[in-house]
Amino acid sequence: MIMGGTLNYSSLSEHVYLYLRRQMNLGKLTPGSTINIGEIAAQLGVSKTPLRDALIHLECEGFVTILPRRGVLVNKLSLDDIRKAYETVGLVEAFIIRANIDKITPVHIATLERINEQMIEEIKAGDLTKIFENNLEFHNTYLDISDNDMLKKFILPIKHRLYDFPRQSYLPEWELNNSVDHARFIECLKKKDGQGAAAILQDVHWSFTVQQGFITQFYDGE
The missing domain is CATH 1.20.120.530 (GntR ligand-binding domain-like)
Known part of the structure; x- marks a missing residue:
């Protein structure tokens, strides 16, 4: 569980970002798969707000695509x-x-x-x-x-x-x-x-x- 009394909002979002990057690196989030936002939030014990910001960060770097009302897609590399x-x-x-x-x-x-x-x-x-x-x-x-x-x-x-x-x-x-x-x-x-x-x-x-x-x-x- 990531959340702790010493973590502020910004650092919490960064921790979520690093967690998702690590999951991708380990092959647990694979290209073409979708990220279950609710499941990840529950696993980490965080609200959806820092998770959303972490996903926006990942999208800016090309790792994922946020699909409105459809979820988050882990991008393939063509x-x-x-x-x-x-x-x-x-x-x-x-x-x-x-x-x-x-x-x-x-x-x-x-x-x-x-x-x-x-x-x-x-x-x-x-x-x-x-x-x-x-x-x-x-x-x-x-x-x-x-x-x-x-x-x-x-x-x-x-x-x-x-x-x-x-x-x-x-x-x-x-x-x-x-x-x-x-x-x-x-x-x-x-x-x-x-x-x-x-x-x-x-x-x-x-x-x-x-x-x-x-x-x-x-x-x-x-």
């Missing part, structure tokens, strides 16, 4: 959705690195190399449990240089939508390919080549066309 997501993230990340290439320091580069090497070691060892988290850390290392918080907040839920709902079995070959992209990207940063770094992000790493073979395998017709 290949067209994935294409649009890749185009969006690639465009934003490329813009950020072009605009902030002069802010990249040796510390950033060392951090990126460390994370990428760690990812490669874990992939080769068959340990893919931290792939998504490590990948986020890699990308956030340079995205956080930007002072445009709106752009960063805009693409984060898109990434979660792509890779964290529902939890997929990662493809080692794809992740190793991504690490190669990362290494090429780092080399561009060392040269202060913002255009080259942006091209790797937008035209290779986040290119739906380039990645489509792996995407189709990963989502398995989702």
Whole structure:
């Protein structure tokens, strides 16, 4: 039961949001299914108001669709959705690195190399449990240089939508390919080549066309 004396309205809504995200992540709320609002409210011991606000939050991020008088539908992720997501993230990340290439320091580069090497070691060892988290850390290392918080907040839920709902079995070959992209990207940063770094992000790493073979395998017709 979520409700407690120290929780205010805002934090209660956030707790409900996180609970629903977790249920999706665990596969207990599956794409194409509907959410029983009354049942969830009863399970958590909350009123429908914070639940409704949590669902609006999820709808804004693309996880669900609220159907008036019909309920709440957990969205499926189509290949067209994935294409649009890749185009969006690639465009934003490329813009950020072009605009902030002069802010990249040796510390950033060392951090990126460390994370990428760690990812490669874990992939080769068959340990893919931290792939998504490590990948986020890699990308956030340079995205956080930007002072445009709106752009960063805009693409984060898109990434979660792509890779964290529902939890997929990662493809080692794809992740190793991504690490190669990362290494090429780092080399561009060392040269202060913002255009080259942006091209790797937008035209290779986040290119739906380039990645489509792996995407189709990963989502398995989702």
